[in-house]
Amino acid sequence: MSRKVLVLNQDYSALTICSMPKAFLLVYLNKAELVAESTTEKLHSITQTFPFPSVIRLNRYVYFPYKGVVLSRQNIFKRDDNMCQYCGSKDHLTLDHVMPKSRQGRTSWDNLTTACKYCNSKKGDHTPEEVGMSLKRRPFKPSFVMFLRNFSGILDQQWIPFVGSKMEQIV
Structure with missing residues (x-):
């Protein structure tokens, strides 16, 4: 249950990453729709089986004024x-x-x-x-999508259409 789910805004732009229980609840309460599900896992209750979310899209647009990575x-x-x-x-x-x-x-x-x-x-x-020292890589400010993709430590293959692959650097 520790798997993470990519959350998209209504316009399909990457918004955040959330826990699987939170994503399932958003879908179950019709606040989000399932965009992609796991092909290997399912969620089970006593009487029902549900798809295991991998990517969800919110039904209402969320205005997110600052989409940046916090300097920490x-x-x-x-x-x-x-x-x-x-x-x-x-x-x-x-x-x-x-x-x-x-x-x-x-x-x-x-x-x-x-x-x-x-x-x-x-x-x-x-x-x-x-x-006489040199840097391996010059410091840079990562974009929000780059941070989600490269530095969150998680990259589900079903996220690639929405955040790109790790090989694509946005500098």
Whole structure:
């Protein structure tokens, strides 16, 4: 029952990911329609069998003014694959300002990256170029759909028509 379901707005744009019980309840109460169901699983009650939702679409349009990814430590780590962007280590991770804060570096998607404690202290109050370090990937702000697709850790094959495949990068 821990499977996740993609929720689409009435216009078929990706809105969020919810739990399977929540998705089933929305469909059962006629607040959403089933767009795609699991081909391998079914939901069973004592007397009935129901389709196991994979993608649902809300019956009413939900106005969602800000469709962005919240800047947080966990989301930076997810974007950077929980790996130091200087040496590739996955241990003792911290956040690093590429342009140091002491030099008016901002706390933003484009200036924060994941670094291990060793690389972060080696870089110190300098830019990576000044100390001969290079980034594996420049920091960027992921789009909402990219975050749902690539960084939620879940990608059901039936979601691909609505969020694209992991291979398609939107940068």
